[in-house]
Amino acid sequence: MLRKIRVLVVEDSLVFRELLVQNLNKDEGIEVVAAARDPFEARDMILKYQPDVMTLDIEMPRMDGIEFLQKLMPQYPMPVVMISSLSDRVFDAMNAGAVDFVAKPTSTERRAIEEFIRTELPVKIKIASIAKIHRRRTHAEVVNALHIQKPTGKCDLIAIGASTGGTEATIDVLQGLHKDVPGIVVVQHMPAGFTELYASRLNERCELEVREAKSGDIVRPGLVLLAPGGDQHMELIRQDNMYKIVLKKAPKVNGHCPSVDVLFSSVAKHAKENAMGVILTGMGGDGAKGLLEMRKNGSHTIGQDETTCIVYGMPKVAYEIGAVEYQEKLPDIAKRIYNVLNK
Template identity: 55%
Template structure:
């Protein structure tokens, strides 16, 4: 089996060495070259033709975000960002990176080991990922769908359900690789007069708060990192905290968040299955579940449990997924009622909330 060819880009010799040695210990990965800055990286991309590139953000001559933005139109190369600059990570994802990993404290062998395990998994996901999908031409059907979505924002004042009814319902989303941008593209198109939204995105501790802040600043919704005791409310979005599971408990006619730390489920914490299975139990037919891009199978069984309890379910299609793993497994086991391209999911969600 051909090994995944990786180019490591970082201006620190020590960190490049840690990355190269650590990644090379995986029999499925081969570090073919190292680069000290974007210009060095450009030359080595041409020479070594890597399958995946890891890239720092803060580098001499050109920062990683600008490098990714200029690189991807020319080279169809998946990029995994490795950086301690947490605030800029989502800008890198917007530029086209497929995923990110936070740099560890290199004085802690345990932290470095966990970091390398996480990075190896994301490199393998990246090798199967599509890049720059936002630049693909849309079909006529999808373009029509986007035009329809544009009208969603004009119907906010036309409440088709009372606040009391909206409070009894819930929308849950689950995602992994490519999920932060997919979630953002859905949330920014939705009107406020819909049930509260709860999200489980595979994300490291600390970054979930930044992700919530980004959505809060750039959409009409009130978005926050979930805490135990939070209630799901219409017009609000709760994000599962990184490195914690999130489940919902029914309290009267409302839903309350509970965050906790136990073993990883399907290799993840937060786990989409944990959230979805709790929603199947708490909300039954009053819920809508959406499974989005991501590697692996987390969320598939939970979405199936939701559908069996009467919930409506949506799966992202292969063409628009950065990695068609989680939604593929969910579709194959019968968990997905409706499959849709990412640009159409907001419209479909709105339609299901109305009962269409």
């Protein structure tokens, strides 16, 4: 019998905390070993119970979840899943070392809350339990590591796909690029509502212009278009001698909407050898087949290596099926992009 994942729940609301404990314990692969109402209790429980994964609220009395992470991770690095209402503060938590996050249910109905705890949250906990914890690079470290040459090669666009751990990995890559790069399209698995906040944060932290994509958007140099989370896939088409974005409501592909495979397949079809594909950290295999299509159609392709992935899933599958031309550590991906652009 497989060992259960030992979980510490940190949540200031007594009602929600009890619902978390009761419903997570119904999962055969999970055991809630302790529950804390604030970071001070959590600190003691971490030392006593040594949990495999911690779920953590952001807004709490005495010390919020982000400050707790900033103090905890350098001393006791561990996988943490944030449970967050719709706020860009969740990305501060990711920067502080959290592995992933889930959107706190907006419904106050007990049935809806229990459904969320029994379905979405256990998946995130199980993925987090196998994640590797890495120190995040600062913006200065990213920029100082690069010696940039102006792109001279033929490439019209760059397509990027990511999942677990991808919010920070994508920032790392984009901060290493300048406005002279081709247009960039990105699928990052993320709950509805959060992608607009994430795009806004990227726009503040990168030299590139970054925004959430809309149907009809034109892909142009220096612009990053991020697929909106929710129920639409993002595809690329070629129209009037330009590359444009199309958003389509459709069922999930590989368990995701938007799906990286859907984007990459459309890029392979319409941009062929005039594109570049990048697959970053994430659980599962979404994007691997689409990246292979891109490579077969002449695109250069890059995959993040195992040592720097939070979860070596998507890049692993892509590498094993021959979709990855260049396998790189995360700090070297932006440099590889420029090397390919200058071929």
